[in-house]
Amino acid sequence: MIRITGLKARVALLALLVFAFVAFLLLGPYEAPSRHLSPPTGVGKKLGHNSEALLTGHAIAPRLGNATAKAELGRAAWKVLHTTFSRFPEKPTEEESEALRSYVHLFQRLYPCGDCAEHFGQVLAKYPPQVSSRTAAAMWGCYVHNIVNKRLKKPEFNCELIGDAYDCGCADEEPAESGKGTAA
Ligand SMILES: Cc1cc2nc3c(=O)[nH]c(=O)nc-3n(C[C@H](O)[C@H](O)[C@H](O)COP(=O)(O)OP(=O)(O)OC[C@H]3O[C@@H](n4cnc5c(N)ncnc54)[C@H](O)[C@@H]3O)c2cc1C
Known part of the structure; x- marks a missing residue:
């Protein structure tokens, strides 16, 4: 048993006990921190019921919102x-072909959907980008x-139609403004 002698030591001990008692009254009993982080106040409101999964790093991919974003x-x-x-x-030119090859490979590496990028990497390894001409690249x-x-069980696209399918509307020549140059 520890014996406390001396006036100063007793006063210090008393002060410590009073401090602990006041702290207990103000803060409540001590709770060991949970292994799972709980969302900071307000976060749950903003993020909805996925917030816990988001903060603890659990996959949220199977949820509809994520699948929709992936498809978009x-x-x-x-x-x-x-x-x-x-x-x-x-x-x-050779340089243009090289630029397209690099573009496709970087597109794959940086694609924001990780599992898609991984699979597409395997596709590129088997079928490297064809960069010798517009037709070769498009096909x-x-x-x-x-x-x-095919992997996603979606219908096959008829590649003979590819020529007409992708017109970006970004023609090199600006369309003539209506009325411009016409007689008043
Ligand atoms: C590189 C890459 C890898 C992906 N990998 C995955 C994956 O692993 N898992 C996953 O869930 N999603 C993946 N995705 C997304 C997926 O391919 C679709 O984009 C998504 O599921 C939406 O499909 P969709 O039916 O709307 O049509 P999409 O496949 O997005 O096609 C859009 C439009 O393109 C046209 N089209 C269809 N096929 C062709 C074709 N062969 N050539 C030219 N035009 C065509 C059609 O008009 C179609 O409506 C990937 C996307 C990319 C770009």
Whole structure:
């Protein structure tokens, strides 16, 4: 047993006990922190019922919101890719062909959907980008998109129609303004 002697030590001990008692009254009993982080006040309100999964790092991919975002991203990405091919020169320089090859490989590496990017990487390894001409690039793009379609059990696209399918509306010449140059 510890014996406390001396007036100063007793006063210090008393002060410590009073402090602990006041702290208990103000803060309540001590709780060991939970292994799971709880959302900071207000976060749950903003993020809805997924907030816990988001903060603890659990996958939220199976949820509908995420699947929808993945599909939207895919549609937009394919559109950019196919339209890029449709605007590529029919007779590219070596440097232009190299630029397209790099673009496709970087597109794959940086694609924001990780599992999509991983699978597309395997497709690229088997079927490297065809960059010798606009037609070659467009047909290649159609072919690899069909591989992804097949994997996702989506219908095959008829690649003979690819030529008309991707007109970005970004013609080189500006359309003549109506009324411009006409007699008053
Ligand atoms: C590189 C890449 C990899 C992907 N990998 C995955 C994945 O692993 N898992 C996943 O869930 N999602 C993946 N996606 C998304 C997926 O491919 C679709 O974009 C998404 O599911 C939406 O499909 P959708 O039916 O609206 O049509 P999309 O496949 O997005 O096609 C959009 C439009 O393009 C046209 N089209 C269809 N096929 C072709 C073709 N062969 N050539 C030219 N035009 C065509 C059609 O008009 C179609 O409506 C990937 C997307 C990209 C860009």
